[in-house]
Amino acid sequence: MAAKPCIPKGTRDFSPVEMAKRNYIFDTIRSVYHLYGFQQIETPAMEMLPTLMGKYGEEGDKLLFKIQNSGDYFSGLTDEELLSRNAPKLACKFCEKGLRYDLTVPFARYVVMHRDELTFPFKRYQIQPVWRADRPQKGRYREFYQCDADVVGSDSLLNEVELMQIVDTVFSRFGIRVCIKINNRKILTGMAEIIGEADKIVDITVAIDKLDKIGLDNVNAELREKGISEEAIAKLQPIILLSGANAEKLETLKLVLATSETGLKGVEETAFILGTLEGLGLKNEVELDLTLARGLNYYTGAIFEVKALDVQIGSITGGGRYDNLTGVFGMPGVSGVGISFGADRIFDVLNQLDLYPKEAVKGTQLLFINFGQCEAAFCLSILAKARAAGIRAEIYPDNSKMKKQMSYANAKGIPFVALVGENELNEGKVTLKDMATGEQRLLTPDELVETLSR
Amino acid sequence: MAAKPCIPKGTRDFSPVEMAKRNYIFDTIRSVYHLYGFQQIETPAMEMLPTLMGKYGEEGDKLLFKIQNSGDYFSGLTDEELLSRNAPKLACKFCEKGLRYDLTVPFARYVVMHRDELTFPFKRYQIQPVWRADRPQKGRYREFYQCDADVVGSDSLLNEVELMQIVDTVFSRFGIRVCIKINNRKILTGMAEIIGEADKIVDITVAIDKLDKIGLDNVNAELREKGISEEAIAKLQPIILLSGANAEKLETLKLVLATSETGLKGVEETAFILGTLEGLGLKNEVELDLTLARGLNYYTGAIFEVKALDVQIGSITGGGRYDNLTGVFGMPGVSGVGISFGADRIFDVLNQLDLYPKEAVKGTQLLFINFGQCEAAFCLSILAKARAAGIRAEIYPDNSKMKKQMSYANAKGIPFVALVGENELNEGKVTLKDMATGEQRLLTPDELVETLSR
Numbered sequence: 039m040a041a042k043p044c045i046p047k048g049t050r051d052f053s054p055v056e057m058a059k060r061n062y063i064f065d066t067i068r069s070v071y072h073l074y075g076f077q078q079i080e081t082p083a084m085e086m087l088p089t090l091m092g093k094y095g096e097e098g099d100k101l102l103f104k105i106q107n108s109g110d111y112f113s114g115l116t117d118e119e120l121l122s123r124n125a126p127k128l129a130c131k132f133c134e135k136g137l138r139y140d141l142t143v144p145f146a147r148y149v150v151m152h153r154d155e156l157t158f159p160f161k162r163y164q165i166q167p168v169w170r171a172d173r174p175q176k177g178r179y180r181e182f183y184q185c186d187a188d189v190v191g192s193d194s195l196l197n198e199v200e201l202m203q204i205v206d207t208v209f210s211r212f213g214i215r216v217c218i219k220i221n222n223r224k225i226l227t228g229m230a231e232i233i234g235e236a237d238k239i240v241d242i243t244v245a246i247d248k249l250d251k252i253g254l255d256n257v258n259a260e261l262r263e264k265g266i267s268e269e270a271i272a273k274l275q276p277i278i279l280l281s282g283a284n285a286e287k288l289e290t291l292k293l294v295l296a297t298s299e300t301g302l303k304g305v306e307e308t309a310f311i312l313g314t315l316e317g318l319g320l321k322n323e324v325e326l327d328l329t330l331a332r333g334l335n336y337y338t339g340a341i342f343e344v345k346a347l348d349v350q351i352g353s354i355t356g357g358g359r360y361d362n363l364t365g366v367f368g369m370p371g372v373s374g375v376g377i378s379f380g381a382d383r384i385f386d387v388l389n390q391l392d393l394y395p396k397e398a399v400k401g402t403q404l405l406f407i408n409f410g411q412c413e414a415a416f417c418l419s420i421l422a423k424a425r426a427a428g429i430r431a432e433i434y435p436d437n438s439k440m441k442k443q444m445s446y447a448n449a450k451g452i453p454f455v456a457l458v459g460e461n462e463l464n465e466g467k468v469t470l471k472d473m474a475t476g477e478q479r480l481l482t483p484d485e486l487v488e489t490l491s492r
Numbered sequence: 493m494a495a496k497p498c499i500p501k502g503t504r505d506f507s508p509v510e511m512a513k514r515n516y517i518f519d520t521i522r523s524v525y526h527l528y529g530f531q532q533i534e535t536p537a538m539e540m541l542p543t544l545m546g547k548y549g550e551e552g553d554k555l556l557f558k559i560q561n562s563g564d565y566f567s568g569l570t571d572e573e574l575l576s577r578n579a580p581k582l583a584c585k586f587c588e589k590g591l592r593y594d595l596t597v598p599f600a601r602y603v604v605m606h607r608d609e610l611t612f613p614f615k616r617y618q619i620q621p622v623w624r625a626d627r628p629q630k631g632r633y634r635e636f637y638q639c640d641a642d643v644v645g646s647d648s649l650l651n652e653v654e655l656m657q658i659v660d661t662v663f664s665r666f667g668i669r670v671c672i673k674i675n676n677r678k679i680l681t682g683m684a685e686i687i688g689e690a691d692k693i694v695d696i697t698v699a700i701d702k703l704d705k706i707g708l709d710n711v712n713a714e715l716r717e718k719g720i721s722e723e724a725i726a727k728l729q730p731i732i733l734l735s736g737a738n739a740e741k742l743e744t745l746k747l748v749l750a751t752s753e754t755g756l757k758g759v760e761e762t763a764f765i766l767g768t769l770e771g772l773g774l775k776n777e778v779e780l781d782l783t784l785a786r787g788l789n790y791y792t793g794a795i796f797e798v799k800a801l802d803v804q805i806g807s808i809t810g811g812g813r814y815d816n817l818t819g820v821f822g823m824p825g826v827s828g829v830g831i832s833f834g835a836d837r838i839f840d841v842l843n844q845l846d847l848y849p850k851e852a853v854k855g856t857q858l859l860f861i862n863f864g865q866c867e868a869a870f871c872l873s874i875l876a877k878a879r880a881a882g883i884r885a886e887i888y889p890d891n892s893k894m895k896k897q898m899s900y901a902n903a904k905g906i907p908f909v910a911l912v913g914e915n916e917l918n919e920g921k922v923t924l925k926d927m928a929t930g931e932q933r934l935l936t937p938d939e940l941v942e943t944l945s946r
Contacts, residue, residue, distance in 0.1 A: 043601045043821050046538045046589050051602055053609070054531030054616070061532070073879040075856040075886030075904075077508030078515070082635050083537060083591075083621065084500045084557075103538075106558045106587055108625040112577040120574050123566040132586065133560055135500050137537075147497045148505055155507070157903035159889055162508070167537065171562040181536050194889035196868060203876075314869065318876055367497050402529040414650060415768065422657075422772055425527040432529030435613055435648035449611035450529075 048172070048180030055399060059385060060183075062398035063212075064165055067185050067379050070207050074200055076163040076187050081144040083167075084135045091130075093143045093366065100126070101171045103180075104133035137169040141186045142363075142376075149190060150367040158191030179382065188376030190363055195307060197375045198340045198359065199314045205344055205355055205377060206320040212384065213393045215347040216322050216354070221330035222308050223337050223358070225291065228301015229277060229328075232294065233270035240331060242266065246278050247329035254278065277328060284312050284326045307339060336360055342377060346387050354383045404490055405447045406433040406456045407440065413458045420456070420468060420483045427487045447473060454490060502626070502634030509853060513839060514637075516852035517666075518619055521639050521833050524661045528654055530617040530641050535598040537621075538589045545584075547597045547820065554580070555625045557634075558587035591623040595640045596817075596830075603644060604821040612645030633836065642830030644817055649761055651829045652794045652813065653768045659798055659809055659831060660774040666838065667847045669801040670776050670808070675784035676762050677791050677812070679745065682755015683731060683782075686748065687724035694785065696720065700732050701783035708732065731782060738766050738780045761793060790814055796831060800841050808837045858944055859901045860887035860910045861894065867912045874910070874922060874937040881941045901927060908944060 045051065052060060068078070084105060091099055111132045112120070119128065138144050141164045149156065165185045174180055187204065189197040202218060209216045226243065230236040241264040245257050252260075257278060261271050276294050280287050288309050295301030308326060315324055330343050339359030346354055357377030364372045388394055404424060406417040417433050424431045434443045447455050457469040457478075468486050471478045481489065499505065506514060522532070538559060545553055565586045566574070573582065592598050595618045603610065619639045628634055641658065643651040656672060663670045680697065684690040695718040699711050706714075711732060715725050730748050734741050742763050749755030762780060769778055784797050793813030800808055811831030818826045842848055858878060860871040871887050878885045888897045901909050911923040911932075922940050925932045935943065 043543050043604055044540060045536055045601075045605070046540060049536035049538060051536070051606065052534040053606070054533060057532040057534060060534075072855075072884050073882070075859075075884060077855060077904075078511040079508060080506040080511060082499055082503035082505070083623070084503060084635070086498060086500060089497050100562070103562075104560045105591075106560050106583055108554070108557075110577075110579045111583075112579055117575060120577075121571060123564075123574075125564045125566055129560055129565075137559075147499075150497055151499070152505065152507070157900055159900075161886070169537070181538070189889065192889040194862075194891075196862075196872075196887060196889040199872070200887075200889075207879075314872065317869065318872060401526075401531060405529075408648075408650075415771065418650075418653070418768065418772060425661075428527070430526050430529060432615070432654075433650060435643065435646040435650045435654075437648075446611055446613075450531075 048174030058399040066211050071163040071187050076161045079162050087136050089147050090136045103137040103169045104129050105135040140168050141184045146364045150364050150369045159189050161189045163187040183381045185379040188374050190374035195310050198311050201377050206322050210321045216344050218324045219327040219330050219343045221341045222304035224300045224304025228295040228298035231298045233273045235270050243329050243331040287326050349387045349390050354380045402430045402452045404431040404454045405452045407443050408434040408437045409459050410437050417458050424487050427491050429490050502628030512853040520665050525617040525641050530615045533616050541590050543601050544590050557591040557623045558583050559589040594622050595638045600818045604818050604823045613643050615643045617641040637835045639833040642828050644828030649764050652765050655831050660776050664775045670798050672778045673781040673784050673797045675795045676758035678754045678758025682749040682752035685752040687727045689724050697783050697785040741780050803841045803844050808834045856884045856906045858885040858908045859906045861897050862888040862891045863913050864891050871912050878941050881945050883944050
């Protein structure tokens with residue numbers, strides 16, 4: 039018969055326990071988004087290829103999953119074109135749709151298509167899977183969820199402040215201790231300006247990032263290697279050696295970047311964000327980190343990244359401000375700021391630190407053992423009462439051997455088992471067994487419901 | 493610049509209000525599934541094509557969305573093959589993956605792949621989108637959600653009973669009045685047996701279904717037209733004219749089907765299900781309906797369908813028992829029973845009957861008007877308190893004109909607005925405006941939180 043079935047590489051099935059944990063993550067993030075007035079949208083898994091192509095660089099185009107047109111997808115293709123076997127070029131003839139690669143481009147497309155229905159500033163969140171034909175490897179999947187929140191149509195830095203509060207609240211609720219790192223593209227631009235090496239900003243931040251590991255001399259050597267002039271390196275020293283509290287760093291930066299209007303604007307923005315946050319009692323540290331340079335081409339203002347303190351893992355959340363979300367779709371001037379929680383990594387961190395609350399992975403609370411038809415009929419009436427009281431309860435559907443039924447309770451981690459044999463049936467009562475302690479009590483149905491409702 | 497973006501036909505964007513309504517539907521169904529001990533799983537959007545092909549008939553194969561292989565998908569194809577332009581055949585060379593078409597086949601694949609980890613009976617639910625390259629039309633989409641629950645690995649009819657309770661509970665919570673129709677494949681087989689027309693069972697049920705509309709004579713005429721013998725038609729009369737309470741129908745069926753062992757088994761099963769449900773106080777009627785014949789080839793026992801009483805619309809939920817979920821993947825003997833809620837139709841019914849509870853579509857409860865930097869800073873501290881108390885609250889991020897800010901509150905349907913101008917700031921208080929009544933009250937931050945927490 040058929041070969042053993044398998045699933046596409048880089049994709050995953052999620053078991054009940056994994057789903058319960060994932061739902062806990064998504065529900066936590068969702069509920070915090072709601073507290074801050076963000077509204078959910080969803081977009082289709084498939085987008086038209088012109089919506090997706092050219093938005094993620096040449097490499098990204100290759101990583102798009104493309105969907106073959108229905109019907110005769112050969113129509114309009116000459117023999118020559120076919121025999122050219124030009125896979126990338128013909129893919130666009132064979133396919134007009136692709137699976138979304140992230141949530142940002144579909145969001146931009148959404149804003150453009152629904153601009154007349156939307157009230158700006160528009161605060162939206164979106165929790166959906168995305169697909170990338172990346173080479174699968176540990177911790178990297180071809181299907182994974184993103185959890186994005188963005189505010190578009192507002193330049194106010196209060197949005198940045200609130201996003202940092204959201205990050206702080208979410209990780210506090212998870213019980214994950216984090217450091218929230220913040221930087222500003224304008225500060226990086228200023229740095230490049232004052233040392234006259236605007237095009238080497240990535241090399242510079244990469245080198246500075248290694249200070250802790252390789253020491254100052256090696257950082258400077260690396261800068262030289264990348265072709266940065268001695269003069270520029272000298273000017274960079276106060277920035278490389280920048281340390282201390284955020285306020286001190288900002289003071290130094292103000293001096294170093296004094297001749298860069300853009301740089302000073304970045305300092306001012308960062309000072310506002312950090313200063314405002316100071317009064318709001320965040321539970322996690324927010325640190326100005328000049329080596330933070332994610333998505334340099336995309337972000338235009340604040341940049342954020344979150345690191346877990348107690349687990350060795352990459353960034354678990356990131357985001358920043360951008361100037362032109364929708365220009366590529368013909369709607370200029372829509373600026374915004376957003377964050378994205380890395381659900382898969384958060385899942386791993388919560389697992390490693392064993393931080394899932396018991397409530398989050400709670401399944402069935404009560405299993406009725408099935409002793410036969412008459413007993414089962416009585417159990418069903420009690421089950422109805424228990425469920426009406428919100429208790430997750432089930433009856434083993436078959437009159438199987440006791441051992442098998444108890445194994446089922448154990449496998450599902452059900453904490454209480456109800457036994458209704460002949461005696462209980464005659465008395466109209468239930469024996470409730472606590473699976474952890476083994477303790478048994480004879481209860482009326484009402485007492486049973488009351489006991490488990492607590 | 494770029495052409496106006498669009499989305500693939502048959503797909504949809506969901507706005508914040510639509511999402512809130514859809515989440516209400518999914519959350520309601522999910523919470524009832526939980527009460528009955530069902531556990532959630534998720535499977536990848538993409539399956540290997542051999543998993544999907546041949547499972548939905550020839551027509552179904554054509555309706556699968558196929559995903560083009562990454563890289564050089566021409567490899568191994570001869571010129572002749574290419575120039576044959578045989579679209580269906582070459583699709584399987586170009587593509588090894590497809591988007592799932594329903595949740596049942598992926599579930600079967602899941603059970604086979606995870607058989608060693610699962611404890612049977614396995615009660616799973618799954619709420620995920622599926623994709624079909626159907627011709628889009630009103631109410632039919634190319635991407636839509638299914639909400640399935642199945643119990644596999646148990647023959648007990650208690651599973652059927654509990655699924656009917658689930659249906660009853662879900663629609664009671666929605667406030668949708670329904671009729672739950674039930675039939676049994678074995679009764680239909682019995683009918684075919686006793687009249688000696690086993691292969692015409694579909695024609696027979698289709699004809700009987702029209703009794704109300706066209707009358708007995710026309711039903712019989714249609715049966716004759718379909719080539720059913722006079723003798724068979726005569727034997728069918730008591731079944732066609734079957735009416736009255738379920739118990740009466742079952743009594744008649746017992747007599748009519750007396751010579752069919754299978755038929756009697758079907759009557760017995762149905763009697764057990766209906767009899768057991770009688771004692772459980774369902775809020776909606778359960779009706780034995782012999783014309784119900786959905787998925788005749790798939791189902792082997794009980795068959796269910798749910799009709800809304802107050803809206804003209806097709807079936808909004810359906811399901812039944814099957815004998816062999818996983819045989820096609822080399823794992824025989826896995827029987828089960830399941831239901832599937834039609835989320836899109838339920839969405840329409842709730843809209844038409846205006847049944848969404850206010851709570852379900854509740855967004856932001858409180859908007860702080862932004863009067864400038866100092867006032868906003870004070871507002872942020874109150875916002876932190878309000879959110880800590882679970883109040884969904886936001887501040888308009890920009891210091892825009894009052895009118896624009898109030899329009900924002902109106903557009904988002906925010907019921908309360910907080911005003912903190914110079915006077916309030918000096919007093920450390922907030923003016924709370926009820927947007928429905930226009931009433932304004934001056935409150936301390938604590939009073940504000942208390943007022944809105946109620």
